[in-house]
Amino acid sequence: MAGHITDKGITELGVGLISVGWMGKLHSRAYQAVPVVYPELNIRPRLVHAADTAPDRVEYARNVLGYAKGTTDYRDVLADPEVDVVSICAPNLLHREIGVAAAEAGKSFWIEKPVGRDAVDTAAVAAAAAAAGVTTSIGYNYRHAPAVERIRELIANGELGRITNVRAVFFNGYASEPNGALSWRFKKDLAGSGALGDLLSHVVDLMQYVVGPISDVNGLLSTVHRQRPILPMGQATHFAVIEDGELGEVENDDYAAALVRFAADSPAAGAVGTLEASRVIVGPQCGLGFEVYGTEGSASWNFEQMNELKLALGRTGPNQGYTTILGNASQGEYAAFQPGPGNSLGYDDLKVVEAKKFLVAVTGGEQRNSTIEEALADAEVIAAAAASAVDGQWHHVP
Amino acid sequence: MAGHITDKGITELGVGLISVGWMGKLHSRAYQAVPVVYPELNIRPRLVHAADTAPDRVEYARNVLGYAKGTTDYRDVLADPEVDVVSICAPNLLHREIGVAAAEAGKSFWIEKPVGRDAVDTAAVAAAAAAAGVTTSIGYNYRHAPAVERIRELIANGELGRITNVRAVFFNGYASEPNGALSWRFKKDLAGSGALGDLLSHVVDLMQYVVGPISDVNGLLSTVHRQRPILPMGQATHFAVIEDGELGEVENDDYAAALVRFAADSPAAGAVGTLEASRVIVGPQCGLGFEVYGTEGSASWNFEQMNELKLALGRTGPNQGYTTILGNASQGEYAAFQPGPGNSLGYDDLKVVEAKKFLVAVTGGEQRNSTIEEALADAEVIAAAAASAVDGQWHHVP
Amino acid sequence: MAGHITDKGITELGVGLISVGWMGKLHSRAYQAVPVVYPELNIRPRLVHAADTAPDRVEYARNVLGYAKGTTDYRDVLADPEVDVVSICAPNLLHREIGVAAAEAGKSFWIEKPVGRDAVDTAAVAAAAAAAGVTTSIGYNYRHAPAVERIRELIANGELGRITNVRAVFFNGYASEPNGALSWRFKKDLAGSGALGDLLSHVVDLMQYVVGPISDVNGLLSTVHRQRPILPMGQATHFAVIEDGELGEVENDDYAAALVRFAADSPAAGAVGTLEASRVIVGPQCGLGFEVYGTEGSASWNFEQMNELKLALGRTGPNQGYTTILGNASQGEYAAFQPGPGNSLGYDDLKVVEAKKFLVAVTGGEQRNSTIEEALADAEVIAAAAASAVDGQWHHVP
């Protein structure tokens, strides 16, 4: 077990951060919130060491986020004996190198998803973590929405009956602007796939978390905007919109869909469904949603209405229909945040839950968080979908 | 042109009805509503001759619906010189025989969908109609919802930009009860396919009507309740629920899904999407809905909220989001029914629109209604999905 | 009892119509629909005699609607021995004269609301009807929405517990255009009050129908657009928009609100609430809606989603929330129109229900329809609200 236990029974944990951006800020705030939101855990994370290649970000980590030390070399963080756990928020391209290094340094880590550009990257990190015996946690934040946890529980309890089919989607418009710059996200060697890896991976994870393992996939990819303006050197952000610029090729998918079958040897045996994702959608803003249907009921959720759960139980009767259930104490970690029903949790709160689950696992509690093995299972479904989209055949997930 | 024009410029049309059930009643009411809802057409249908194998239904047609004559042999209707147009509301199994006979008798006809049990049946009817030169109209009633017509127009006008993807579904629970009797609907020789032909065909038609022709399909079928209680001879209705009965095999699909590509030589070139249907869903009641996404906007509709259209135009801005548009005069035939916005049209009103379109086409006006050729195009997509579900390959629609 | 019973047990009723406009058309279609929608009643209305001051409308009534006879003098209709029941669709201004005359002619009648310009008018009609012993029915069409009937039943059954408060509204935008012409609706001597009598009267009726009698009122009126362009002689319709026209004074209210108490000697004792109406609202189209709260649950409905009922039962629990219930067979007259759940009824269907209830009452069946006594009770609440708006005091409803 990582960390240090004080004579008052408080577990102190030194936190390292690799890559200090928006996500790094979220991780840092989440660590700090844990003692207040979950005082009963007696866990006190300390922000010890932050790394970023950009010196101004290192300064920010120290002056604003409150890390005691800073560096431009992530290896300093991994070598720091005061660091017990590490958050890896670097771009996907670097996940493999840093993840493996963290494992080899014996540090338990919390890493953002997808882990690497493809299943090969993820497998390498998984192998290193297994060899080192470190605890891992993946940034599958949507799992922690109280409504999602509740639907998972309803299914596990059999309240929806035998699951027959799912319909899940992640429609996001971050690349909907046709003149949005040709950033690394659109390049195969830097990003791997497009909407498939970036967005459908969230859909796959949610469905595997909530319903069960997917065993067979038939995929379809589409690139809607085939060319985009080349991003001038050292200029602008990744979301820059460039008029009349020179155009380059988009190398991966804007839209991905899959027919799926759930594993015959799982409780979801016989269930089938459709999964879809787009990064160029116009209309939805951050539309990660799913519907799960069973022989006794059905439930649905969408991140755009994160605090609402829709539930239909029973097949007939005068009052049959979907009930819109607001947040309440029976849903996941809701009660840790709000004393009464009907209040909203925010996106950032989900990260607090994620930090909590990670730290509980690190300190020897029940492993309720996502693991690198689950990230690998996700990546394998994505890989099967990618292969299927090429040959038009159904692919079995290994 | 069928019918008789009076010296006042009124076109009188004699109506025949084959099969007098709930749908036959709807057709009859719809014919009668046309002169009142559309007085400017100067069309007066007269209910002339009704056929049903059940004598009490023949009586009902005469005494309640108001047909002048009745018969238990549908050939009498087709042979009646006073009959100008025929409504064919018989079960799918008989569509081919009656449809061909009607065409051969030179009667224009309005027939319910799907036309026959499969594409072979539909093709036979289409060939007979083409040979005879009669006008045909198919019971694709959902097309006539004002919101659907409006979305079709928005797409045709380019207001949604280039269409990128669709997501459409028909989730109906009419067979959700596991102990629902093993009626003809579950038998291959009587019904053809299950949810695929009965429900997904509506989805396919709507998408072809609203967006454009589908060229390639990858299908997936699932039978959720593999056995059902055998319906005792001459007993109960098709929707009977039987406890502890002897079980027989369900021979067709409860759930159908498909990945689709739209035709490269159509305005919808490049568009892809998912279609789904279930007849055993729990939660939705009559959930025929679709979302259409384009590069400039998106729109959606669901029959369960028939009078609402959701529309998002534009990619950014402070007021960006979906607008819920109630019925108004800019939508299809809305203004023929309601003088002000925000009122509801009912399901039965859609049949009035269908009757109107049929009668306009029959009397030489613009053919705005569905035709047997469209029914065949629909059946071919369904056949391709069925074949794909067997071999796991993509199938091209002929 | 009115009408004639044939040897087959069919009751034939001759129908007269006074004023042939959009509403007259609706009444006529509704009469004709009754035998088909409700065959078990064995009632056959015949369209006998129609009156309108405009000769072209008389022609329309005969040629399109199908009335056997026509006249420009409504007294001819009342004097016609073939006429058993009369629909009075004339403007409010004429309700008193025609209603009294119909009663004196011994004709049962169906009259649109509000009956007359104020409670004095309504009382006169009520007195005449009582003296003559004729059956009356008022055009409170919103009562017939299946969801409304269901809420009424839930309350009567005690499923919502003791009713604590209501919140009801009719927000309509028919006069929202500031340059909309100064038609008769804005004149006190022609229309009586404005939104109060035209719209809030529907709200009051619904609340008295669904919850119980209102005993005390505190009203507030507001005129939003105090001047409107004068309608040039013989020009345009009442909804004309006139730019740069000469302005005249609006003489009645655009907006009305009231605090209310329900009668202490009724099942709704102790319940209070707010009622509101506007004819100049921007946003809602035809937003007649209400929420009813009780100690065990609550329910709401809005005409803009006519086919949806929202219901919350119980005070706590993990699945607590509002269930959105689509149309189904347990709601009012739904099953007479649709064989399965989730289909939409239309506005015009409500008029069919109204015709049916009227004809059942006329032929001696249970009086389930609205009566002139209820119209008077409604008018008295409206009168109390009007008086309260003047003196700022609570007014007791007589």
Next chain:
Amino acid sequence: MAGHITDKGITELGVGLISVGWMGKLHSRAYQAVPVVYPELNIRPRLVHAADTAPDRVEYARNVLGYAKGTTDYRDVLADPEVDVVSICAPNLLHREIGVAAAEAGKSFWIEKPVGRDAVDTAAVAAAAAAAGVTTSIGYNYRHAPAVERIRELIANGELGRITNVRAVFFNGYASEPNGALSWRFKKDLAGSGALGDLLSHVVDLMQYVVGPISDVNGLLSTVHRQRPILPMGQATHFAVIEDGELGEVENDDYAAALVRFAADSPAAGAVGTLEASRVIVGPQCGLGFEVYGTEGSASWNFEQMNELKLALGRTGPNQGYTTILGNASQGEYAAFQPGPGNSLGYDDLKVVEAKKFLVAVTGGEQRNSTIEEALADAEVIAAAAASAVDGQWHHVP
């Protein structure tokens, strides 16, 4: 100006907390979040001194929340020279005493609402604050919802035209259980009024913040559950449910409603509307919502869907309707929390905004937060409604 500016230009502020409960925790977390969420402010609050009458809460404040010092006497906090600003989270009953003492100690303070039990209490605090010249901030957290800020801006910009009417409500079920214990909330001397002061005060504040000052009120109060079980000494919590207990009288209102007029000398001149609140509602959970109507458009919001804004602009047109706008960067402080649109903010985030506004005002920036003068204006509307409920007359707000 309070606080201390370091040589790096960072303003350090010592924070004192009086009463350490759930709300005290929220204030503490909010102070700590400010530097991370708003780094550009260069403000660093330090948690210095916390007071609570319960020693275990003092311990919690030191060990979990991170206050440097603790005390059971709030005067110690006010006397502490290291304390620059004070959060007052004590029960309403103590607001007056502590608020006056804080002002007299020269400490700027952030106090929860309502300030005291009635307008007299609030006025006393306001007078003391004015005399001392301290900065004040009130816990009107709902103001900070990004959608609320956006609606306020739309109105101020005139995008909704002239405001005609509002419809606002706070329906909360915290006392809906009839056997809920007779806590201090139901006692006049301890709580003042019931739903009126506790809930309607939020409604009044929101309407005055978003629309403008209310000048005239006509109120209605109702007590739904007139007796409740007496809370046994030293037992259970305030929300305990007690079966078969001895009953005592509820002394204040469960439900409050008011007709209102906005001030004739304000931009909202001519606007009227209804306000309502209930603490015993069954159905809504935390339903604070409002609709604002103007001559050019309307907008609505409800805390239960905190992250959604509904907006209708324009009176006609084919696409007219309400747009559901998710959180985006044009709304209030949204962008300080989320980098892209469509993410949810949580209730706790609103408190961070509140802390930020308070600290900006304290450090000499623009006063964008609520003040004790606004709390007094709110209390005076509430007092007028209370008086009106007694005599049935309209009351003018002083």
